[in-house]
Amino acid sequence: MNFMLRMAFRNALRNRRRSLFTIASLVLGVGLFVAAKSFVDGIEMTMVSTQIDSEHGHLRVVTKAYLLDEDYRPLDVPFDDASAVAALFAKTFPTAQVESRAQFMAQIGDGVRTLNARGLVVNPETYEKMFRIGALSPPPLGEGGVQPKAWAWMGADLASAFGLKVGDRFFVKAKTRTGTVNAQDGVILAGLLQSGSAMTDNFTVIVPSSWGAKFLNLRREGETVDYATEVFARFGDPNDAEAAEAAVLDAHPSLDAETWRENTAFVRAFNDIRRQHFYLVVGIILLIGALSVANTSLMAAFERTKEIGTLLALGYRASSVRALFLTETLLIGAVGSLLGVAIGGTASAWFERHPIRLTGLDEVEGGMPMPPLLYFKLSPEALLYGFLIGLMVATVAALLPAIRASKLDPLTALREEA
Amino acid sequence: MSTSPSSSSSPTSAGVDSVPVVRLENATRVYNPGENEVRAIDGVNLDVARGDFMALVGPSGSGKSTVLHSLGCLDRPDVGRVFVEGQDTTTLNGDALAQVRNQRIGFIFQSFNLIPVFSAYENIEFSLQILGNVSPAESRERVNEMLAILGLEKQKDRRPNQLSGGQQQRVAIGRALVKRPAIILADEPTANLDRRTSEDIIGLMRRMNEDKHATFVFSTHDEHLMHHARRVVRLVDGKIVSDERKAA
Known part of the structure; x- marks a missing residue:
């Protein structure tokens, strides 16, 4: 040989x-x-x-009822079990990060033009830790150290369509949880979202729950937890998503869940x-x-x-x-x-x-x-x-x-x- | 040196031992059967005895090469049989024939046919390598002994293109002999060599025949080589017309 x-x-x-x-x-x-x-x-x-990183986390959980009307982003289909789901994840997957948000149909404009957009009501301090879309910092204090009344963050491409820069003002109009239509003028653009996701960068405006909850009538009397339409989880090991999905569906039959693998198929x-x-x-x-x-x-x-x-x-x-x-x-x-x-x-x-x-x-x-x-x-x-x-x-x-x-x-x- | 007539046409007449090394029995080989057919050999009977130093002579087209190739199991007669050390090779398949050639037959070619990527040493060693049952130590010993006999010790690391024609033919002889075959067949072994080198090669082959009892059959036009043969088989038109054995 x-x-x-x-x-x-x-x-x-x-x-x-x-x-x-x-x-x-x-x-x-x-x-x-x-x-x-x-x-x-x-x-x-x-x-x-x-x-x-920008949209889905490793697992997204919604109610089955919400899924039926998701295209309309209804605010009158609440996710009542959000805290129970968060507790379940925390118990089973100690490394899990859990975040919730509420989606709504928004119309934004600069007084001349208006565009339909996806609105999100979030807790910015925790949301920016879960999703890598840029910092969700509030705008600088106004004259006399007064906090502005309303501010939001907008997808960079969406802002660009209006020619808006950070610090500029715009209005937001939306149908609330109670069915009324509210409008908020003079919303300060606090920052631009840049993620690589077309949904986030082109169509999204994020409103902090600090004023968004009131603006959209999200909190009813007696409710103690933040209103949400979706719950997201991120795990130390992405492969835990399937087990978490099984656990949440087992514990909450009224919910539906989608892993990152299913979402990115x-x-x-x-x-x-x-x-x-x-x-x-x-x-x-x-x-x-x-x-x-x-x-x-x-x-x-x-x-x-x-x-x-x-x-x-x-x-x-x-x-x-x-x-x-x-x-x-x-x-x-x-x-x-x-x-x-x-x-x-x-x-x-x-x-x-x-x-x-x-x-x-x-x-x-x-x-x-x-x-x-x-x-x-x-x-x-x-x-x-x-x-x-x-x-x-x-x-x-x-x-x-x-x-x-x-x-x-x-x-x-x-x-x-x- | 005297010559004696021979009765070579009989399959059993030329052998010294009772079993010839190679025997052609009524061998006929026809090329291009049909209108332009060429009857290269026609009913040839030939026994090659152990220790023979035989020249096959005759004009071009007389069938020398076909006899040589039939003896060496490179060609198969259309009619008749070929026996190598008593074994009928006529019905063997390609691999079995390759094994016969590997173990029992050595070839020396007119244009040397050394493996160009191998040195002189490796060309000789190659024979033992494909033989398969020789240990590395024995292989080394046999190749070095052969190089010493051939006088090529100093050239052992040279490749064929770094050797003269005579040296290349010596390597080819070494390659044929080192595996100690039953018979060595040489096709015009001196045709590509000058007079002096030819004599040198003839002398070497003769010495191997006498000292090592190697059996040689060679085809030749070379009068000088014929002169050294101890047995001369003459062919004309594919038939043996004489088989002369010279006295020692």
């Missing part, structure tokens, strides 16, 4: 230019595979993270399509690599016909000739695949730390949670699959030339170029 390896290794070096070309084509194919997989995995990771499905497109391109490049390998192997078989005849005449078995040719190609394939993995892996690792800035991509992506910074995500699987695919391409491509070489009649082969 050592002898065959030695012969295969030296044969692989016989036509260095050809071997180098073959290696280069494999490096290109394998390197692009690793980079493409890391790129799409990175997009998926970023989109999922964005969705978790559309992201993965979308990225699977993207992945297939990338793999198609990489596959074409690998096919070119395979043709290069096949050409190298075939040329070697043609050029060394007499040598193969000599080997067979000396008693080398056909299977050994086949193994010799396959070993030669595998060596070239292994070098090409290793280099491809190394180059693709290095590039991906670099882009893991240095994201690509793609502004406006969220619009192209049709509302997908697509932040402007795209990080690659290099995984051991990408490296392993890249290496194995390179080897497989080389082996499959070399199979026919190797079989052809092994089937040569020794006498006919010996007469070649004699």
Whole structure:
């Protein structure tokens, strides 16, 4: 075996230019595979993270009744069990962060134009710890140290549509829990929300419960807890979401829950399509690599016909000739695949730390949670699959030339170029 | 040196031992069957005895190479049989024939046919490697002994393209001999060598025949090589027309 390896290794070096070309084509194919997989995995990771960080947490719990009318963001379907759910999570998952909020249908304007938006009533101190959408700090105190009456935070893109800057004023109009329509003028824009989520950045205005609860008539007499329409949880281990979902549904049959995995299924499905497109391109490049390998192997078989005849005449078995040719190609394939993995892996690792800035991509992506910074995500699987695919391409491509070489009649082969 | 007529057409007449090393029995080989068929050998009977130093001679197209290839299990007669040390090889499949060639037959080619990526040492070692049942220590000993006999100790690390024609043919002889085959078949072994180198190679083969009792069969046009043969089989139009054995 050592002898065959030695012969295969030296044969692989016989036509260095050809071997180098073959290696280069494999490096290109394998390197692009690793980079493409890391790129799409990175997009998926970023989109999922964005969705978790800005919108959903690891688990969202609502009442079944609320789900029926969610499109209208009704305020008259309260989540009465919010504190019980929070207590359940705190007991079962000590690392869980629990947050609640109330969604409402809002209309905002600057006196000239109005736009429909999604309104959220939150406790800013806790909400900004759960969701990474930017700081929810109150505006500076007014003259004489007086707290402004009303303030809110708005998605950066939504604010941009009005030309609003931090400190500017606008009005908010909304249907309250009791069914009346209230309007609040002179609301100070306290900050801009920037998350990468189109829902947050383009359509959301966040109102602190300090004045929002009254504005929307959320607290009725006798109610002691903050009004909520949704409850969110974040766990130390995201995999706890499924167990938490089961626990809450078991304890509260009137509730419905959705884990981050269920919520981001559309992201993965979308990225699977993207992945297939990338793999198609990489596959074409690998096919070119395979043709290069096949050409190298075939040329070697043609050029060394007499040598193969000599080997067979000396008693080398056909299977050994086949193994010799396959070993030669595998060596070239292994070098090409290793280099491809190394180059693709290095590039991906670099882009893991240095994201690509793609502004406006969220619009192209049709509302997908697509932040402007795209990080690659290099995984051991990408490296392993890249290496194995390179080897497989080389082996499959070399199979026919190797079989052809092994089937040569020794006498006919010996007469070649004699 | 005197010559004596031979009754070579009989399968049993030429052997020194009772079982010939290789025997062709009524071997006929036809190329391009049909209108343009060529009868390369036609009903050839030939026994090669252990220790023979036999020259196959004849004009071009007389069937020398076909006889040599049939003896070496590289070609299969269309009619007739080939026995190697008593074993009928006519019905063996490719792998079994490869095993016969591996274990019992050594080849020396006109253009040396060394493996270009191997050194002189490795080319000789290669024979033992594919033989399979030789320990590394024994392999080393046998290859070094062969290099010493061939006078190639100083050139053992050189690759074929760094060796002269004569040196390459010596390596080829070493490669054939090192596995101690039953028979060594040489196809025009001196055709690509100059006069002096040819004599050198002939002398080496003869010495191996006498000292190591190696059995040689070679095809040749070389009068000088013929002169050294102890048995000369002459072919014309695919038939043996004479089989002369010279007195020792």
